[in-house]
Amino acid sequence: MLTAIYPGSFDPITNGHLDIINRTRNLYDELYVVINENLNKKTFFTIEERKRLVEECIKDMPNVKVVVTSALTVDVARELKASVIIRGLRMVSDFEYELQMSSFNRILNKDVETVFIMADHNYSFLSSSSVKEIVKFNGDVSKFVPKCVEEALIKKSKEEFK
Ligand code: ADP
Numbered sequence: 612m613l614t615a616i617y618p619g620s621f622d623p624i625t626n627g628h629l630d631i632i633n634r635t636r637n638l639y640d641e642l643y644v645v646i647n648e649n650l651n652k653k654t655f656f657t658i659e660e661r662k663r664l665v666e667e668c669i670k671d672m673p674n675v676k677v678v679v680t681s682a683l684t685v686d687v688a689r690e691l692k693a694s695v696i697i698r699g700l701r702m703v704s705d706f707e708y709e710l711q712m713s714s715f716n717r718i719l720n721k722d723v724e725t726v727f728i729m730a731d732h733n734y735s736f737l738s739s740s741s742v743k744e745i746v747k748f749n750g751d752v753s754k755f756v757p758k759c760v761e762e763a764l765i766k767k768s769k770e771e772f773k
Pocket of ligand 1: 618619620621622625626627628689694699701729731738739
């Protein structure tokens with residue numbers, strides 16, 4: 612059984628994340644989307660909201676599951692018996708951070724390999740933060756996120772900035 616994890620903040624999940632999930636899920640028996648609950652980082656959506664949105668997006672993908680964690684990624688991999696960490700690479704600017712993280716992770720757990728998937732060229736510019744910025748100024752994000760995420764963004768930003 613080959614299991615992979617795809618960790619991130621997913622604040623919120625975007626079409627770029629979903630593209631990585633879709634392209635990866637058939638390569639492994641099981642794929643876990645791991646949402647990091649980083650208590651030091653202020654997020655737009657709560658951990659429950661981020662989980663709910665991921666769940667909604669993966670509901671028709673039988674071998675994809677979602678888990679929430681505040682543990683180290685390598686420890687989550689160990690717990691879930693995953694041998695692969697999936698990360699997406701958008702631009703050269705992602706590379707330095709990802710290289711550092713994958714080196715750390717390999718030292719911390721040599722049984723887990725990080726696999727990088729190049730972002731689709733249609734999504735290489737797309738990030739959760741840019742989507743949140745667009746919504747803040749009432750811009751249209753329908754091309755960048757699934758419908759349920761768009762609705763949640765609009766609702767939350769009305770509450771947040773009223
Ligand atoms: P983090 O907070 O760790 O950067 P994110 O939730 O933003 O986590 O992203 C999780 C992973 O998904 C990272 O590897 C990131 O590079 C990747 N990713 C984010 N946006 C995209 C995108 N548009 N296309 C491909 N990969 C992406």
